[in-house]
Amino acid sequence: MPRNLRIVIGILSVAVLLGLISLHGLHTRIQKMAETETSEGQARREVLEPTLSTPTDVRVKAKIYWAAGVDRCAPVEMELPLSADPVQRARQVLHALIADPPTPEHRTVPADTILLGLYVLPEGTAIADFSDALASEYPSGIMSEKLAVDSIARTLESNVFALRRLKILIHGQEVETLAGHVDLSGFFDLNPPGLPPGSTPAANSAASTESGPAASPLAATAPATVPAVTPR
Numbered sequence: 286m287p288r289n290l291r292i293v294i295g296i297l298s299v300a301v302l303l304g305l306i307s308l309h310g311l312h313t314r315i316q317k318m319a320e321t322e323t324s325e326g327q328a329r330r331e332v333l334e335p336t337l338s339t340p341t342d343v344r345v346k347a348k349i350y351w352a353a354g355v356d357r358c359a360p361v362e363m364e365l366p367l368s369a370d371p372v373q374r375a376r377q378v379l380h381a382l383i384a385d386p387p388t389p390e391h392r393t394v395p396a397d398t399i400l401l402g403l404y405v406l407p408e409g410t411a412i413a414d415f416s417d418a419l420a421s422e423y424p425s426g427i428m429s430e431k432l433a434v435d436s437i438a439r440t441l442e443s444n445v446f447a448l449r450r451l452k453i454l455i456h457g458q459e460v461e462t463l464a465g466h467v468d469l470s471g472f473f474d475l476n477p478p479g480l481p482p483g484s485t486p487a488a489n490s491a492a493s494t495e496s497g498p499a500a501s502p503l504a505a506t507a508p509a510t511v512p513a514v515t516p517r
Contacts, residue, residue, distance in 0.1 A: 337380055339373045342366040349381050350439040351391035356428050358393060358436045360443060371447040375411060376403050378444045382436060393436035395422040401456065409449035410472065411441060420455050420464050430467040442475040449475055 346362050353359035365381055368374045379400050386392040397418035404412040423429055438451050451473040454460075461470050 337373070337377050338366065339368040339370060341369040343369070347378055347381065348440070348443040349378060349385075350393075350436040350443070351382070351386050352393050352432055352436070353391075356432070358432055358439060360439070361387065361391075367444070371445050372403055372405050375405070375413075375441055375445045375448065376400060378440050379403070379413065379437065382440050393432050394419060397422055405448065409447055410452060411445075411448045411450070411475075412452045412454060413437065413441075414454040414457055417456050419453075420460065423464060425464040425466070427466040430463040430465075434463065434467050434469075434473065438473045438475060451475055 344364055344366050347365045347367060348360035348362055350358040350360050363381065363385070365377060367377050383394050383396070383398050383400070395418045397416070399416040399418070400413065401416055402412075402414040404414075406412070419433070423433060434453065437453070441448055441451060453463075453469050453473075455469075459470065461468070463469055
């Protein structure tokens with residue numbers, strides 16, 4: 286083999302080796318950054334969100350919907366102390382959805398997301414008000430946005446049987462889309478197991494209730510005839 290060819294092969298081999306070392310180091314740094322961001326998001330949530338425990342809490346098996354691939358979410362059973370009050374119960378399961386995914390790959394909602402308020406109207410419509418992080422800190426794309434909304438809706442549907450519809454706000458405001466794709470201008474149908482579509486919500490949601498720093502801007506004006514938007 287000519288000497289010049291051996292030199293070229295040697296240089297290329299060293300370059301490939303250095304590239305592999307750099308790639309490994311980059312992967313490690315990205316993992317550390319993700320862990321740091323998650324820890325910071327959890328710390329902010331603990332400061333900004335009020336306590337989620339109530340006098341009526343009972344430990345039950347809840348179904349929390351996390352990612353089960355790039356295009357769907359699936360329930361994971363976990364034991365949680367849940368309130369008998371539908372508003373507090375909804376806040377508790379959404380807190381678990383945001384804060385406690387089994388692995389980073391299961392996450393459907395950005396770690397920095399904060400549930401600013403949650404309100405339930407008399408007919409069983411839930412108004413969930415999230416921080417800007419839900420829309421701004423998640424990769425834009427139809428599949429990722431659909432996964433986020435599906436996980437929120439299915440988690441509420443499976444654990445708070447009084448709810449019939451869901452409206453998502455971002456920082457107290459109605460927005461047209463989550464991050465450019467999934468339509469948030471309407472409502473998402475919730476069909477709790479054991480209750481046929483269109484049935485009357487449970488008695489414990491007969492009166493309008495609220496939880497959060499201020500009354501929902503839609504609490505008195507939400508149109509009853511807006512056609513439901515289903516994420517399925």
